[in-house]
Amino acid sequence: MATERPTLDTVAAAAGVSRMTVSNAYNRPDQLSLGTRQRVLAVAAELGYPGPDPTAASLRLRRSGTVGVVLTERLPYAFADPGLVTILHGIATELSAAGNALLLVPGRDADGGSLLRHAIVDGLLLCALDERDPVVTAAVERQVPMVTVGQPHLRGVPRVGPDNRRGAALVAQHLLELGHRRFAILTTASAGAGEIPRPLFGERVEGFRAAAVGGGAAAADVMIVCASENNRDAGRHAVAQLLALPAAQRPSAVFAVTDILALGGLDATAVAGIDVPAQLSIAGFDDVSAAASSSPPLTTVDHDLYEQGRAAARLVLRLIAGERVRTPRSRMALVPRASTGPAPSRSPR
Amino acid sequence: MATERPTLDTVAAAAGVSRMTVSNAYNRPDQLSLGTRQRVLAVAAELGYPGPDPTAASLRLRRSGTVGVVLTERLPYAFADPGLVTILHGIATELSAAGNALLLVPGRDADGGSLLRHAIVDGLLLCALDERDPVVTAAVERQVPMVTVGQPHLRGVPRVGPDNRRGAALVAQHLLELGHRRFAILTTASAGAGEIPRPLFGERVEGFRAAAVGGGAAAADVMIVCASENNRDAGRHAVAQLLALPAAQRPSAVFAVTDILALGGLDATAVAGIDVPAQLSIAGFDDVSAAASSSPPLTTVDHDLYEQGRAAARLVLRLIAGERVRTPRSRMALVPRASTGPAPSRSPR
């Protein structure tokens, strides 16, 4: 029966109408009479015509109704990171509301080639990528409407994301107001696996240090401690080492560049019997859900990842529609909780 | 400079070669001399040519390197369900390893039309959909390689997923061997919000009942209890009501169609001071991570969602490659833990 796959032409010939009429039967029901339409669709069904080919339509229309999202070089890792999943949730919400599909693009394929070159998309969202990642270059070369989320910063490309420097400075200011003058910044080893790009944490480290020193701390009193990875265990180990320092050298407040690390730090204080915040203040960054229910609840910086995803999706849709957009300013706020308190008196017992 | 967007032709003319040579410069470096290739790419860069248009290439090649995934009618809900995210993780792992992108297709757009008609995909994966969902019809009409995960069962379409009847029967058999003869099946109200399709739970209920009755229980001794929703609180309420029954009518074992409900049931027994499993056995289904660490640990049925996602992706890729595949048998196993034990003696104290 169906020796070759039917096309619009096949159906048109069988129904005795022009190809355009068949196309209209599917896409513009108001452009033809009800009778003709039903007849055409009946013939199409009989021939087993699966409907207009979306690829051909996209070529002609010059749009596909699809937005590409690049999450990390190796896509599957993205699903292991609750933060990225949250961003993705926001993106999906906004895209599907606008009738767009979401294409998840692996950064590179097995051959090292960039799949991005072959992705059929009207626009791109780059999430949390290192700016030296080759996939970023490939994205720019595509010359497609594009928005970045978090990282990287690219000239001429709108970016949604927190001002990491400002957020870290908010924490520094909070701790300075509580009387702290000796700090440790807890970050991940910069030579680490690179699962999460360095620039992001670098901005937080620099933002905190600059604000702390600018606010009265001695440069020598802002130490930097590196955890081996960005996970709770690594945070615990790093803070445990910190607690082993002689009291005189010990900082009175720790700023961890992620909540995960900060929560690990709380674990270490619990083990060591250190009272937080009486003996040591700890603050994090991200306001993940666990931060509100830790013991004690964690002071942190809230920047709404779900909303960032939504905002980025809205922006790229507007770019696709031909509007001009500017990088918006993200909502961001210090969330003071019980893990930070006044600095202990000058000589801790 | 670039009054019109350059194409292969533009670049070919400017470089003084044929269009095919430009195409080969991008896609088949071995088909032309190094010198020519570099010259062509240089000219392309100068003209700002973004590389071959993926849409046109897909039209010509009849493949896009993309697999579509339909998770639920409203895409964003998918990210709220850890089970679906796990399946998606498995799918993404396998697809990206094979150099394919993953298109998340919302079931329907704002106008009620199906976006699936416009999705550019080489194949489709349908996850956990009700078979009466119009999106399923739309998918079938696309006449594209397709695999379903969990639900629905479709004639001629391979399906990956547990045999719910068999899994439930495993639980029934386990409880029968422990001497239980009076059962309650805990499921969700069939007239519920429909967040998760009914057939899935229906199969589990029927599978358990059939195996229990077939194994020696009186039909009247298999009662069905409905929780208002599939969450822990609703499970707790439902089991609390069960515990309020006169001892003579009370079942000695409860089979909950999901672990979530079963965990709620454990909460209820803890509140009521009922000893599990000495006074009441409780079993679940799914082996979610929390099942291993509940108190007592939950007897349940393990069917690996991550592996199901991987298996489904592999299958659809093989279909796309033109191979014939058969619906595989999923690994599934009863995981006996401490929440089930021998039936209490005939007259409970």
Place this chain on the structure above:
DNA sequence: ACGGGTCGCTGTATCGTTACAGACGACTCC
């Protein structure tokens, strides 16, 4: 009966790419 409007349908001209079959010179081999 005639101008003007609407309805329903058709024809032509792309959209940008890649497969395939060959053409053409140079090189190798006997």
Place this chain on the structure above:
DNA sequence: GGAGTCGTCTGTAACGATACAGCGACCCGT
């Protein structure tokens, strides 16, 4: 020196659809 081979490059023919202008036919009011 002629035949075969290789490496490069070219031309033609799709792939399957949609936008847009336009053309009869029909209905109206006058």
